[in-house]
Amino acid sequence: MQSPPSQTPRQTALYQSHVAAGGRMVEFAGFMMPLHYGSQLEEHRQVRRAVGVFDVSHMGIVDIVGPQAHSYLRGLLANDVARLDGPGQALYSCLLQHDGGILDDLLVYALGKGAYRLVVNAATAARDLEFMRAALQGYAARVIHRQDLAMLAIQGPHARTVLPPLLPVSLRHHTQALKPFSAVWADDWMLACTGYTGEDGFEVMLPASQAADFWGRLRAAGITPIGLGARDTLRLEAGMHLYGHDMDESLSPLDCGLGWTVAWQPETREFIGRQALLQRKAAGARHKMVGLILQTRGVLRSGMPLLTANGEHGVITSGGFAPTLERSIALARVPLHCAERVEVDLRGRIGIARVVKPPFVRFGEILVDI
Amino acid sequence: MSDFPAELRYAPSHEWVRVEDDGTVTVGISDHAQALLGDLVFVETPQVDSQVTAGGACAVVESVKAASDVYAPISGEIVEVNSLLSDSPELINSDPYGQGWIFKIKAADLDEVENLLDAEGYEASLDADDS
Numbered sequence: 001m002q003s004p005p006s007q008t009p010r011q012t013a014l015y016q017s018h019v020a021a022g023g024r025m026v027e028f029a030g031f032m033m034p035l036h037y038g039s040q041l042e043e044h045r046q047v048r049r050a051v052g053v054f055d056v057s058h059m060g061i062v063d064i065v066g067p068q069a070h071s072y073l074r075g076l077l078a079n080d081v082a083r084l085d086g087p088g089q090a091l092y093s094c095l096l097q098h099d100g101g102i103l104d105d106l107l108v109y110a111l112g113k114g115a116y117r118l119v120v121n122a123a124t125a126a127r128d129l130e131f132m133r134a135a136l137q138g139y140a141a142r143v144i145h146r147q148d149l150a151m152l153a154i155q156g157p158h159a160r161t162v163l164p165p166l167l168p169v170s171l172r173h174h175t176q177a178l179k180p181f182s183a184v185w186a187d188d189w190m191l192a193c194t195g196y197t198g199e200d201g202f203e204v205m206l207p208a209s210q211a212a213d214f215w216g217r218l219r220a221a222g223i224t225p226i227g228l229g230a231r232d233t234l235r236l237e238a239g240m241h242l243y244g245h246d247m248d249e250s251l252s253p254l255d256c257g258l259g260w261t262v263a264w265q266p267e268t269r270e271f272i273g274r275q276a277l278l279q280r281k282a283a284g285a286r287h288k289m290v291g292l293i294l295q296t297r298g299v300l301r302s303g304m305p306l307l308t309a310n311g312e313h314g315v316i317t318s319g320g321f322a323p324t325l326e327r328s329i330a331l332a333r334v335p336l337h338c339a340e341r342v343e344v345d346l347r348g349r350i351g352i353a354r355v356v357k358p359p360f361v362r363f364g365e366i367l368v369d370i
Numbered sequence: 371m372s373d374f375p376a377e378l379r380y381a382p383s384h385e386w387v388r389v390e391d392d393g394t395v396t397v398g399i400s401d402h403a404q405a406l407l408g409d410l411v412f413v414e415t416p417q418v419d420s421q422v423t424a425g426g427a428c429a430v431v432e433s434v435k436a437a438s439d440v441y442a443p444i445s446g447e448i449v450e451v452n453s454l455l456s457d458s459p460e461l462i463n464s465d466p467y468g469q470g471w472i473f474k475i476k477a478a479d480l481d482e483v484e485n486l487l488d489a490e491g492y493e494a495s496l497d498a499d500d501s
Contacts, residue, residue, distance in 0.1 A: 297412065299411060
């Protein structure tokens, strides 16, 4: 999934801004990105209690335009863009291989007649583009990789208060009323009420040439920069899946708790992977995704094997220390009939974890018993 | 920039040691190591009275990022562990050479300390890693 290490990592438009802010720069999905700017724990808490800004320009922004963009996407995605009520609405979907395995998960925004915008994962963007272009055959539509754009996420309970005056005037007045999974745009700036933290907040796409200036204005307004480390623990607490960990091409949405994102109706919609998925559905799911809270000492990590009460195997797909709960938590793929407790192999030591239903945290509130 | 006190000795695996007045040897991880690990969230200390061998894994430090073994820089018996770390692992981040110490060893042979790197030698070993 990762880009070949031999390639020189790319920089986002904000690389110098991160270095100037003391960012510990690491290679991630072919980009040099800030892991943290001093303390990952502090950054996590900052987003839960106030507001922070993330550079997410490594994500792939892909516009689908043309008279048949709509029918192309209805054939491409496992969720159905016909469910979008109108321009400015967004939808979460998996992009499937023909065998039903997940190639990527993404957000699709309706931008108006014959125009959509997808936001895909950084590590999979090149592969997605190749797949999407191959699938274009016969459709009057184009796939445009918007590498001219940058993307910043402004997340946290104060986001709605602090952001408006820092936006272009044309977007400013829309911020207050913008609902989750909706977006507005003007002159190549797009403001979406979406995110990956479980908090209120926004994602802003803008010309890369203006990104450093916008970042400077956010910082001057006292908004703290947040690195990829906290982005991962925030999304884990929010119970959101991460491609390459909680799902990949060997698994279908039915295997990893994403069955709800597949639009089976109408039955006449033939999307890529539908037939394979129907077969997998008929065979019955064997696994489900659950949340875990470690009851003993240590930290749950991705890849750790686990055992259920009746001796069946499962695996931790994402794990870590949850700063809001001050416990280690995880997402895990477990057999369907998994009891309330599992044993996890923590580097040779057995830990006991309790099974819970994610999300662990939403809007600053702990939603599980710890 | 990382800090390497001149009065300490260092193992290439990033532990520091200090010989105390009573002859025991205090062990922790270097400022460089804690910075690489990031925020510490869990420390597993060795059993008091257990025997450790130079180069053997005897403690675990876990950060938000990863778990990492701590190796005994010298052989001997564990005589004390830092009990503050179970509730405050972040002491290793904030004060790696002071309150963030991890365990104390009664050395089998104190001369083993002489085999470790001095501050200059340890710093040079880090530069070599970077190149």
